[in-house]
Amino acid sequence: MYVMTIDQRGSSTDIDRVPEFLEGLKPFSSARFERSVGDEVQGVLDEPAAVVDVALHALRSGLWYVGIGVGPVNLPSPASPREGSGAAFVAARQAVDRAKAAAGHVPLAVVSGGVQRGLPASAGGVAGNRNAAGRDAGVRACANAEAVLRLIGRLVRERTEAQWRVVDALRAKNERDPGRHGLQKQVARELGISDQSVSRAILRSGWQEEWAARPAAEMLLATAHGLIPDTVSPDASNRGER
Template sequence: MYVLTIDQRGSSTDVDRVPGLLAELARLVPGATFERSVGDELQGVLQSPAEVVDTALHALRDGHWYVGIGVGAVDQPLPASPREGSGPAFVAARLAVERAKAAGHVPLAVEAGTEGTPRRGAASRPAGAGDGASGTPAAPPGEREAANAEAVLRLIGRLVQDRTAAQWKVVD
């Protein structure tokens, strides 16, 4: 499962953009439940990687959001409200959105959530490091995949953010 935590950038000096993004995501990802979790933040749970990519890139395109993606298990049964959800993917999404705040030009991060695994941040260790060889501890399950997904999404996110209004008109 995928949990997205999306936090508004500069909310203390800006208008509340959460209702607008919620309406956009309802059109973009029909059937998915996104809702305000606290203050200027929203959260949703998705099952499709394609929907995760579409959602993340849509938020990045807008330019007003930090995007945290948590990948992993969620406690079942999944409640009707994402705010009531729990499990490693929820914890990972929280860690990811906090890392996204320090990410620089593309404010996005991906974290793998696993039971009992210390979370060090997908980007804190290069992909391929810690494979168990030479006494280096193996990466927790999913960490390499999360780091790879983050790298690709940041590359695409950079392109998305840098398009002008005229370029978006052509794309749309």
């Protein structure tokens, strides 16, 4: 599973933006997100594409730290993310703390919270070596997913309002190919701007690069998820808390 812990930046000197943020998440994922504590929200997702959507939406405004934990969650699944536990919750807490410490970088981190599927963490000998190799592979996959998401996140964070108007109009048409014949002309007419302005906005916004890179981030998150168990037995001892 993927646990996302998202914390508001500069909340001590800003208004509470959690209610507006939660409302804005609804188009991006069917997963339940809710305020976990203070100015922080949390949700549990099972699809890497939804994780990428939510992460980039959060990064767009520059107002949030994004932590993504990949790993097992304890069963039975609770009705509220606030009541969840498991290694993915702990990893998400570590991830958001790392995001806060990423001075000068896109404030996002991905942390692995599991071990290789089918091998206990305490295994020794050959099994222990295989276990360590699987764990390391999961860590690498998370690090690679983080790197790709930060690159895409920088494109998202640096877009101007004018570029976002074009990008949002393109996305509203559910099109991942802004170069498709006729689409740019439709957007230009809707926005009352020239075809050339739309073309420049697409080029300078990195829209095509974003959608070319999203599958790579999704694949790396899925790879990390595939190296670790989906669930573990009930155990309330590993909660991700402040």
